[in-house]
Amino acid sequence: MNKKPDSAGLDNAGAGTRAVWGGEQVRHPYNATQAPIVLSAAYGYDDIDVWYDVAMGIAPGFIYSRMSNPTVETLEAKIGELEKAESAVAFSSGMAAISSVLYTFLAQGDRVVSTKDSYGGTNKIFEEFLPRTGVEVTLCETFDHEAIEREIARGCQVVYLETPTNPTLKILDIQRLVAAAKRVGALVVADNTFATPLNQNPLALGVDVVIHSATKFLSGHGDVLGGLVCGSEALMAKVRHYREINGATLDPLSAYMIIRGMKTLVLRMRQQQHSARALAEFLCTEPLVASVNYPGLADHPNHAVACAQMGGFGAIVSFVLVGGMDSVKLLLPRLRFAHCAGNLGAVETIYGPARTTSHVENTLEERQALGISEGLVRVSVGIEDTDDLLDDLKQAFAFVRGLRDDKSQQPAFSEGVN
C-alpha cells in the first residue's frame, strides 16, 4: 500500500474528514478504493533474509495475523487519526482491550485507583480478577473528586477513568484527576466509549491511554464486536506485545466492518445527540420519570465540567421510572421504534434497564451498592427522526399512565401484569 502522491495529511482536517480518510490516504492493491479484507493467517517470503528483517521489525511487512494484519492496521491508523494518537492497537472486544491494558500495566504489588461507576465488566475485573493477581484496587465514589485525589495521592501505578459513566452519565473532571495522577507518576487510562472521539479527546487532556469499545458508536450498526486502544508509540508497543502473546486479536472482517462504520461516525453522532437532548428535555417533563441523567442538561451536577471538556454531550440518556421494574416492564414493550437490547451506539434506538444491560454481570446487592436503581432505563438514541422518537416515547408513557389510572380505580388489577 503506497501513500497517494498528492496526500496532504490530515493534520488540519476536521473530525468528519479524519473519520473518512484516516488510515486510507493510500493506494490499495488493485487500485481498490476500499481497504482490502486480508484474511491470510500468515505472509510468505522467498528471501529468508527479508523474512528475518520483517520478523525483527527492521523492515516493514507482515508475518502472522495474531501479531499484525493489513486490515487491522488500517483501522488502527483511523482511530489514531480521530484520537490524534501516535499509535493504536485493536482487540477482539472492548473488554479484551480493557483487560489487556490493565494486565499490561499492572502487576503483583501494584495499586489501581478508579471509581465505583464503571462499565459492569470493568467493575468485575476490579472486584474479581485483579485482586487475585495481587493488585490492590480502590474504587471511589464517582462524584467525590476530593476522595479520588486523596486515594491517588496515597500512591498508585494506574488511575482508571470512565466518563461519561455507564449508565448514570456522571462526569469526571479529566484534567483535575490527570494532575493528581502525574503528581505520583501514575499512568492514566480513560474509557472514551460514551463520548466518542468526536466529543472528547482524552489524550489532549493529559490522559496516557484511551480505550474504546468499537462495538458501540464507532462501528455504529450493532453488528460487530471490537476494542481499540490509543496512546504513545512507547506505551502501545507494550500493549501490542501483550496482545501478540495473549491473543485477543481482532479478526480482519470485523476490522473492515468497524472501518466502514467509522466513516459515518460524525454524521450519525450529530443526529443522535440532537435527538438525545430532545428526549432528555421531554423526560424532564414526564410525571412518571423520577430523574433524568444527561450531561447536556443545565441541572446535571457536572454540567460545567462537561461543557469544558466535551464538544457535545453524546447520545445516551438514562432515567429512573416511578414504579421501578414494574413500570419498566410496561413501558419498554410499548415502544415501536426501539430495540430492547443490551448494546448501545447503533443506528437504531435501543432501550434497556441496567439490570439486563450495563450491569447484567452484577448481583442486585452489587447494583444497590453502586446506586443503580431497578427502575433505571438507559436509552441509546438512534438516527431515526427526532419527532418520531419523541412521539413514540409519549405514546408509551400515555399507555403506562392509563394502566396506572385504571388500577387506582380497580383494586383487582395486579401489579404483575405486563
Ligand SMILES: *Cc1c(COP(=O)(O)O)cnc(C)c1O
Ligand atoms: C460496551 C462497553 C464496554 C465493553 O465493550 P465490549 O465490546 O462489549 O466488550 C466497555 N466500556 C463501555 C463504556 C461500554 O459501553
